[in-house]
Amino acid sequence: MAKIIVMTSGKGGVGKTTSSAAFAVGLAKRGHRTAVIDFDVGLRNLDIAMGCERRVVYDLVNVLNGEATLRQALIRDKRLENLSILAASQTRDKDALEIEPLGKIFDELRKDFDYIVCDSPAGIEKGAVAALYFADEAIIVTNPEISSVRDSDRILGILASKSKRAEKGEEPVKENLLVTRYDPLRVEKGEMLSVEDVQEILSIPLLGVIPESEAVLRASNIGQPVILDGDSAPAQAYEDAVGRFLGETIEHRFMRPARRGFFARLMGRTA
Amino acid sequence: MSSNPQSHAEGRNNNQRSASPMPLRGASYTMMVLSLTELAQPDFFPRLQAKISQAPSFFDGAPILLNLEGTSGGSASDFKELVARLRELRLALVGVQGGDDAQHEAAMDVGLAIFPSWRAGSRGLRDLAMPVSGSSSAPEPVVEVKRPLLIERPVRSGTRIYAEGTDLVVTAPVGAGSELLADGSIHVYAPLRGRALAGVSGDTDARIFCRHLAAELLSIAGRHLVNEEIADAVLGQPVHVRLEGDQLLIETVD
Numbered sequence: 020m021a022k023i024i025v026m027t028s029g030k031g032g033v034g035k036t037t038s039s040a041a042f043a044v045g046l047a048k049r050g051h052r053t054a055v056i057d058f059d060v061g062l063r064n065l066d067i068a069m070g071c072e073r074r075v076v077y078d079l080v081n082v083l084n085g086e087a088t089l090r091q092a093l094i095r096d097k098r099l100e101n102l103s104i105l106a107a108s109q110t111r112d113k114d115a116l117e118i119e120p121l122g123k124i125f126d127e128l129r130k131d132f133d134y135i136v137c138d139s140p141a142g143i144e145k146g147a148v149a150a151l152y153f154a155d156e157a158i159i160v161t162n163p164e165i166s167s168v169r170d171s172d173r174i175l176g177i178l179a180s181k182s183k184r185a186e187k188g189e190e191p192v193k194e195n196l197l198v199t200r201y202d203p204l205r206v207e208k209g210e211m212l213s214v215e216d217v218q219e220i221l222s223i224p225l226l227g228v229i230p231e232s233e234a235v236l237r238a239s240n241i242g243q244p245v246i247l248d249g250d251s252a253p254a255q256a257y258e259d260a261v262g263r264f265l266g267e268t269i270e271h272r273f274m275r276p277a278r279r280g281f282f283a284r285l286m287g288r289t290a
Numbered sequence: 291m292s293s294n295p296q297s298h299a300e301g302r303n304n305n306q307r308s309a310s311p312m313p314l315r316g317a318s319y320t321m322m323v324l325s326l327t328e329l330a331q332p333d334f335f336p337r338l339q340a341k342i343s344q345a346p347s348f349f350d351g352a353p354i355l356l357n358l359e360g361t362s363g364g365s366a367s368d369f370k371e372l373v374a375r376l377r378e379l380r381l382a383l384v385g386v387q388g389g390d391d392a393q394h395e396a397a398m399d400v401g402l403a404i405f406p407s408w409r410a411g412s413r414g415l416r417d418l419a420m421p422v423s424g425s426s427s428a429p430e431p432v433v434e435v436k437r438p439l440l441i442e443r444p445v446r447s448g449t450r451i452y453a454e455g456t457d458l459v460v461t462a463p464v465g466a467g468s469e470l471l472a473d474g475s476i477h478v479y480a481p482l483r484g485r486a487l488a489g490v491s492g493d494t495d496a497r498i499f500c501r502h503l504a505a506e507l508l509s510i511a512g513r514h515l516v517n518e519e520i521a522d523a524v525l526g527q528p529v530h531v532r533l534e535g536d537q538l539l540i541e542t543v544d
Contacts, residue, residue, distance in 0.1 A: 143448075169447050172465040176446025220483070222444050222463050 021129035024136050025154035025192075027178075029170030031141030033162045034199035037235055038257070039138035040068040040244035042158070045261030047102035048246075051133040054093065056105040058150035059140035060115055063107035069096065070242025071104055080108035080115045082124055089127050098247070103132075113146035125153050143177055152183050156193040158226060158264075162200045163212040168220050171196075175221065195226040197260060202231040203276040214274055227260030229253050230273040323387070325357045326364075335375070342379060354381050355405055358389025366399040373400065438474070445470065445484065452490075466506060472496065487514075489533075498531040503540070513538055 026039040036059075043055035057065035060080060066072040071094050077087035082105070089105075096102035108115070128135050139150035151157060157178050161171045178192050179185055185192070198214050205211040218225055230252045238245035246257040252273055259269045328334060342349045354376060358364075373383045385403035386393065394404050438457035445451060445460060447467030457474035468484035470476050474496055476488045481502035489496030489511040496510050503525055508515050510533045520540065527542045 169466050172444075172447035173467065175444070176449045176465075176468075179443065179446065180449075219481075220463070220465070 021132055022134050022155045023125060023129075023153050024134060024156045024158060025139055025151040026136060026158050026160060027139035027147060027151055027174050028141065028160040028167070029143060029147075029174040030162075030167045033160050033167055034229070034235075035141075035160050036064045036068050036138055037239065037245060038158065038160050038197060038199065038229070039065060039136050041246040041253075041257040042261060042264075043069075043102060043104075043134075043136045044096075044099065044244045044246050045257055046134045046136070046265075047096070047099040049261070049265070050101070052101045052131065053134045053136065054103045054105060054128055054132045055136040055138065057107035057138050058116065058146055059138065060107045060146060061109065061112045062140065063109050065138050066094075066104065066106045067242060068239055068244060069104050071096070071106075072242070075106045078106045078108040079124075080111045083115060083117065083120045089124060113140065113144065113149070116146055116149035118149065118152055121149060122153065143173060147174070148177065148181055151178055151192070152181070154178070154182060154192050155184075156195065156264075158195045158197050159221070159223065160197050160199055161217055161221070163198055163202075163206065163214070163217055165212070168212065168217055171221055175223070194223040195264065196221060196223045197226050197229065199229040200231045201228050201273065203274060207276060225271070226263055227256055228271060228274050229256045229260070321353050321355050321384075322381075323355045323357050325359070326361045326389075329356075329372075335379075339379065342381075350380050352381055353384045356383060356386045356402075358386050358393050359407070360388075362390060362393070364393050364396055366396045369397050369400045369402060373402075438477075439472070444480075447484070458488075464500075466504075475499070485509075488531075494533050496533075499529070499543070501528045503527055503529045508538060508540070510538060515540075 024042070026035045026042065028035050036057075039055055043053050047053040055065065055069070056079060057063050058079070059065070063078070066075055074094050077092035079092070081087040082089055082092045093103040093105055096104060125135065137150045137154065140146040151174075157175075159171045159175060161167050175194060178194065182192050184190060196218060198217055201214065202211060206213045214225065214228055232251060232253045234248050234251035234253050235245050238248055245251065245253045246261075248254045256273050259272060262269050331337075356372070369386075376383050383402065385405045386397045387405040388407050389397075397404065436456050438459045439451070439453035441451060441458070441460045442462060444462040445464040445468045447465045449465075450469045451458065451460075451471065453472035453474065453476075455473050457477065458470055458472035459477045459479075460470065461479045463480045464470060464478055464482045464484045464486070466483040470478070470484060470486045471490050472488050473491045473493060474488070476486050476496075476498045478486070478498075478500035480500075481504055482500035483504045483506070485507040486498050486500070486505050487507070487509040488498050490509075492511050494511040498508055498510065503520070504517075505520070506517050508520070508531055510531065513533060513536060515538050524540045524542055528544070529540050530543045531538055531540050533539070
């Protein structure tokens, strides 16, 4: 049975698109047929993160309006043949995201894919609600700071009240916490909330902690999901998180400051 | 066995209201009612014993009313014997109901009270509900309880919960940016980080309890404190908040 995952946060700029790209690639790398959908209509970004922005012909809104078929709009990833991307439209707005036609798209996607990752826009309005409506599982992307945590709490409330599962009184959407842009050194100095603080406030299970790293920006600039940046800390952290998502038991890493070698300290390197 | 939800003492009090300035006050109790016709069954006491053993603490020392309807006869010594037999089972026969004048006289002789019969419109007898372990069907409560509104999932930012005409009990964290409202009291068995407004319809006896105080605002019957006005000593503590005069009083509890 295909599973629909929403990557959501409430707040913008916390790493939803980076995490959607990384998760989609991580699932595909493990052999699962995976589709990743950009719900940020009007501010599309996922195509850039996936490095396929120059191959977009049709987008999600075209499919919703019947101007293109799903088959025409899905972009096959060049690195992984079992991974497809459905881009958002840059020229429309989120009012185009009607639940009923979206349901038909998901019904079709469920036939061809094992995992469907929905990259939610920021906010709590129509776009964000459309992205989470059909979800079976939610990954709540949160930065270790108060405003991000509060927005995550808000989106958890919306998941529990406005998702299809909530409306139909079915088993609730499964909630997972992904803490991104984590800097253990700044946590030690008291400049950032610790993972424990975030988890205590949100009280949902921790899927993973992604350390703050230059590798993330580098990956975004070259259109390669950071999970493919082999040795980097965020790549390893995302691999761990995908593994945990699939039920593997993997110890959490990157939550304590790395023991930096003498030379690294001398050179002032961080990652 | 059945229960009698009607208020006997209250009824009597009403009758005497104009005549007596006595310091007697009405109160209403639920009582178990035993019918004499049932009692006449040969296996009655073993059956009663079996029922009591299902929930001994529920029956221990319970007051019993004997319904004499549809019967006649019975002397003071008969009543006395019945009182003794019930006492062996740790049940206290306190009075009789229905029956004729002769029966009432006999009952009065051994110190039993005479309760009025069911009035028209009263709800009369209902099947007795009691806690039975292992029973699959949920027992109907003996008295009608206005249950508190119980919330067992985290109350997320942006959520508003109103317990109308009752208390609110939350067993999961209450997030910053959420709002709890209750006509009665508010109990939070987790951190309280949102706003909590108890007694919103003006009940000054309403209270707020929580395991970890980090509320944005506390209010009882309209008197409120914002987070900044809450003493540091009680922040992060398990507390009990009540209204004393016009002031919110916050005390830590263990």
